[in-house]
Each structure stands twice: as structure tokens, then as C-alpha cells.
Ligand SMILES: NC(=O)C1=CN([C@@H]2O[C@H](COP(=O)(O)OP(=O)(O)OC[C@H]3O[C@@H](n4cnc5c(N)ncnc54)[C@H](O)[C@@H]3O)[C@@H](O)[C@H]2O)C=CC1
């Protein structure tokens with residue numbers, strides 16, 4: 001099958017390698033032709049996925065129309081804040097009529113607060129859409145470390161196609177029909193990963209991290225359900241699974257940003273140091289905060305991340321305020 005991966009970040013590159021391993025004809029497109037040329041010369045993507053050799057069969061193509069021609073799956077691998085621009089370019093390019101758009105980004109557009117499926121529908125209309133999500137750092141998938149993810153689509157056939165195309169001995173893929181839950185799980189966990197990093201940076205303990213993750217998933221599920229996701233999805237790979245990996249992994253960019261903030265550094269300086277590498281949670285904290293206001297869902301941790309990032313609140317004060325919220329039961333009391 002011809003499959004095109006749109007955007008040359010770490011994740012797009014790792015997934016392109018999986019697809020090459022699985023014997024597909026894979027093309028990788030990137031937004032910067034000069035950088036694509038450098039990758040073609042070195043057969044590496046040192047900017048976004050260090051130390052990994054690109055598969056010999058992987059085609060690198062700077063022309064979007066050529067890259068997409070004849071493809072059965074277009075993997076949308078741009079960070080979410082660049083997705084609108086990429087989809088707008090894609091609209092003007094000839095594509096197969098039954099092509100599957102597989103989003104692998106984990107974020108919510110700022111200003112509009114749109115999930116990626118909403119953005120695809122707005123720009124491309126009613127098309128076959130699926131999302132791939134779950135605990136999966138590019139650095140490990142590219143090294144063929146056993147990993148499990150899920151793909152969600154309203155179109156059962158599309159989900160099964162994605163499953164069969166990506167699945168192999170080191171990548172296990174489950175299917176689901178909960179697109180909203182999967183999109184929100186993958187996006188909201190990045191905001192909590194920032195908080196987890198802040199705790200690391202401040203030198204807090206394992207108890208604190210476990211409390212954050214447990215109360216964090218409750219918050220994600222509450223907001224996710226209010227926005228149309230299924231509660232059970234947040235107990236799965238795209239919920240608690242991804243939250244665990246992102247809050248604890250040395251590979252996580254979001255946890256890294258949080259850790260530097262927790263050491264007292266400024267956000268602008270940390271992001272400048274990361275260059276073009278993206279930590280989605282920074283923007284998603286804003287969208288998540290807005291979505292919680294719209295739905296009247298109580299999201300104390302997301303709110304503290306938002307005020308620490310955007311209103312200059314001291315993260316130590318944020319932790320104190322979370323600890324001293326009104327006492328509550330963990331679960332509502334059983335009446336019978
Ligand atoms: N890296 C990972 O392990 C995983 C990442 N994801 C998600 O995949 C999406 C892409 O992330 P990564 O591949 O990690 O990105 P990255 O941080 O490795 O690379 C940044 C990407 O943004 C593009 N870019 C930079 N400036 C741009 C601009 N001005 N206009 C258009 N494109 C621009 C770059 O070409 C590159 O493709 C994100 O939503 C991320 O949350 C999901 C699962 C795993």
C-alpha cells in the first residue's frame with residue numbers, strides 16, 4: 001500500500017519507519033524543502049529524531065502533490081498548531097477519493113479549541129478519518145521497543161485498515177470507535193505531563209507524582225466525558241496509558257518543559273532552547289482551560305498549569321493551593 005506521512009517530526013519519522021518495516025511504499029513529506037534535502041543526503045533526521053537511520057526504502061518528497069499522489073493513507077503528523085496550515089495546503093492537492101486521514105497529533109487548536117477531527121471536517125469536509133494514539137515515544141518505536149497503541153474511527157473499516165497496516169511484532173494496535181475520547185486523552189495528558197515535570201523540577205517525591213497522575217486522570221475523564229468522550233477510554237491506552245508514559249518518561253518533551261519550569265526557568269527560554277521541537281501541552285493548557293470554562297467542569301490541576309504558564313503564578317504556590325482545596329470524598333457515597 002502507498003502511505004504518505006505528512007510532516008517530518010520525530011513521530012512522523014518513527015511511524016514512517018514502522019510502515020517501511022511492514023513492507024509498505026512510504027513517502028515522508030516535510031514543510032521545509034532544505035531540511036528534507038539534508039535528510040536525503042544524510043539519511044538521518046537529527047533535528048527531530050536523533051541517532052536513527054532512515055530506512056533505505058523511505059522516499060523523501062518536498063512536493064506535496066507528488067507526495068500524496070496514489071496514497072491510500074495520509075498520516076497527519078504535524079503538531080496541532082500547524083495542522084490548519086497543512087490541511088489548507090492539502091485541500092488544493094489531488095487525493096484518492098477514499099483516502100484515510102490518520103491523525104497522530106496530540107493537541108487542540110488554540111483560539112478555536114477544535115480537536116483535530118473537527119479541524120479536518122472544517123477544512124476537508126466529510127472524509128474518512130481515524131486517530132492513532134497511546135503511550136508511544138518516537139525514540140522507542142524507532143528502536144522497535146514493544147509498544148501498544150490504539151486507533152479510533154467512526155468508520156470501523158478504516159480503523160481495521162489502520163490496525164493491519166501498522167501492527168507488527170513490536171507495535172500492537174487496538175481499535176475503538178471513540179474518536180473524541182482518544183483525541184482528548186492524548187491532548188490533555190500533555191498538560192498533566194507539564195505538571196509532572198514541575199514536580200520533578202521542584203524535587204518533590206513519588207507520592208506527589210502518583211497523586212497527580214491519579215487525580216489527573218479523574219480530571220481528564222470528567223472533562224473528556226463532558227465533551228462527548230467515553231469514560232472507559234480514559235482507562236485505556238490513550239488515557240491512563242499515555243498519562244503514565246508521558247509523566248514518567250525521560251523522552252517526554254512536555255515533562256521536560258515542566259521540569260525546567262519547576263527549576264525556576266522561564267518558559268520562553270526553555271522553548272527557545274528546544275528550537276523547532278514542540279511540547280504540545282503548552283498550547284493545549286490554554287485550550288483545555290477554555291473548554292473547562294465552556295462546560296463548567298471542575299479541573300483544578302489544568303487550571304493551576306494554566307495560571308502558572310500564562311499568569312505567572314509560582315508553581316510552588318500552585319501545589320500548595322491544590323493540597324489545600326476543600327476536603328472532598330474520593331467517590332460519591334453509596335446510598336444503598
Ligand atoms: N514525538 C513523539 O514521541 C510523539 C509525538 N506525538 C505527537 O505528534 C505530533 C508531532 O510531534 P513530533 O513529531 O514529536 O514533532 P517534533 O517536535 O519532533 O517536530 C516538530 C514538527 O513541526 C514541524 N514544524 C516546525 N515549525 C513549523 C512551521 N512553522 N510550520 C509547519 N510545521 C512546522 C517540523 O517540520 C516537524 O515536523 C504532536 O502532536 C505530538 O504530540 C504523538 C506521539 C508520540
Ligand SMILES: O=C(CO)COP(=O)(O)O
Nearest residue numbers: 134135136137252253254
Ligand atoms: O505523546 C507522547 C508519547 O505517547 C509524546 O509525549 P511528549 O510530547 O511529551 O514527548
